[in-house]
Amino acid sequence: MTAYLITSVSIVGAAPTDLLIRDGVVAEVGPGLSAPDAVVVDGAGLVALPGLVDLHTHLREPGREDAETVESGSRAAALGGYTAVCAMANTSPVADTAGVVEQVWRLGREAGLVDVQPVGAVTVGLAGERLAELGAMADSAARVRIFSDDGHCVADPLLMRRALEYVKAFDGIIAQHAEEPRLTEGAQMHEGEVSTRLGLLGWPAVAEEAIIARDVLLAEHVGSRLHVCHVSTAGSVEVLRQAKARGVRVTAEVTPHHLLLTDERAATYDPVFKVNPPLRTAADIAALRAALADGVIDIIATDHAPHAVEDKECEWAYARPGMLGLETALSIALDVLGPEWDLIAERMSRTPARIAGLTGHGVDPAPGVPANLTVIDPAARRTIEPAELASRSRNTPYARMTLPGRIVATFLRGEPTVLDGKAVK
Structure with missing residues (x-):
């Protein structure tokens, strides 16, 4: 060597x-x-800096290798300064069994560019109807500890409670995509002044905040670990602040794009700015930045979401939501936070490694x-x-x-x- x-x-x-x-x-x-x-x-x-760790990456393999593969996504991650990424479960087939998570894990090892830690699905097929093989995925070679239906909310409160209870046995985490689906049906962007002006159906902030409020109560009741994906509103920040003050075992992430870009970008009707949750207001961005600085939001996670050309270069209403993030995240953090190196290391390496239990990552060079x-x-x-x-x-x-x-x-x-x-x- x-x-x-x-x-x-x-x-x-x-x-x-x-x-x-x-x-x-x-x-x-x-x-x-x-x-x-x-x-x-x-x-x-x-x-x-200690190698960056991303708790929220979409690598698309298996199933959508036209958009990304474990190898190409790993290369993008390395070029962005990452040494470990957590690969989300919304692949095809869904990563809801030990076999699929082990496949993703092995592909990551073969690529050898970053450590790829699979995230398992909470429910079978991300359908929100019955729990997936959480224990089998946890016991597999991939040693899954984070479970998420990201892209879909675990909307059923009973199912969410059962998931939190199940993973508590091995100190696992349920990572929730907080979106009350009945409040966002047909939504195209953030609900507010810009959506009214553009004539696009809005995605209200309360759709996110209501699920976070429910889930922190469930996590508090069960005594289990909850992680909130891609927090995007000022109201969500306040819910999290109150929960943490009570000692609830909740962590939260914010994406680079929610720290920088506002819903005004939708005025161009360029589908590259369509994302879930949607870009919010300048007031939301200010609240997210403050929460990131004071620790109410624990980490920056990319929500790297590659899409093939035909899924993005089309009319806004038909475009898939999502943005690339791995190769630009550290630059956005530097732009937003300035050269606050200890804070950047904490939010992009040490804390995400600690949340995911990735031994050997998130440790300052010594x-x-x-x-x-x-x-x-x-x-x-x-x-x-x-x-x-x-x-x-x-x-x-x-x-x-x-x-x-x-x-x-x-x-x-x-x-x-x-x-x-x-x-x-």
Whole structure:
């Protein structure tokens, strides 16, 4: 295994130092290191972070390999600075059995670019009618600990209670897509002034907030772990704040696009801005940013949702909701939060790794720890060109936007997956 010496690099914003990677771990940290056998990476002006961890990635395989594969999505993740991703269950077939989650897990191992941790479905076929094989998926080689019907809400409160009770036995997590379906039928965007002006049926904030309020009460009653996917409204933030104050075992995520883009983007009728939950208002964005800073929202998760051309480049009403996110998430975080490196490391690496139970990830570079890390040039700026993205899909809402930061290198257990900003394999 090749050794790497990163010189004069700032570790999570600290004073510049040298960092030696050898045999899969961080071997030494300190100024003036020497390793004649090592490949030298000039880290002057660069920042080293623990490898990013995404709790919410759609890799589409099996079933929609035209939009993404485990390999292409893993490459996009590595180029975005990630060393681990959690692959959501809405594939075809649905990841609701031990066999399917093991297939996704093995494909991730074969790609070898990031650690791919499958998320199992809560209900059979995501239909919301009966529980999937939660125990079998937990006991499989994939060791599933997070379960979600993402893309669909577990709307039945009795079924949601049973799921929370079931996973409590092995300290699992139910990750809820919070959307009361009876309030969003036919909805095309956020319900508000812009939807009224455009004549599009609105998706009310209360549809999200009502489910979160119900589920934190259920989680509190059961004493189980709940995770709320893609929080998007100021009202949801207040529900979560109150629940956490009571000690409910709830965590929550926000996406990069909900931290940056408002519902005004829908005025172009460009389906690239159609997403679920929809883009909200500037007031919601302000509340989400504040909640991310103070910890009411625990993490940034991409909700990377690749779609084939025919599913996006069509009329707004018929377009599939979803946006790419893996290759731009760290740049958006840097744009929104500024160079708050400890906060970025906490929200994009340490905490998501802790929630998912991913040992060896989310640990700051230090002697003896697995060398899962990313190196970023914060001074660089790049213009996003969809054709240059590693994903098989092109539905990025940031096309031709200039964003801060460039991933220079990513290491997975000491092996580079990205060097000089390019994928190694």
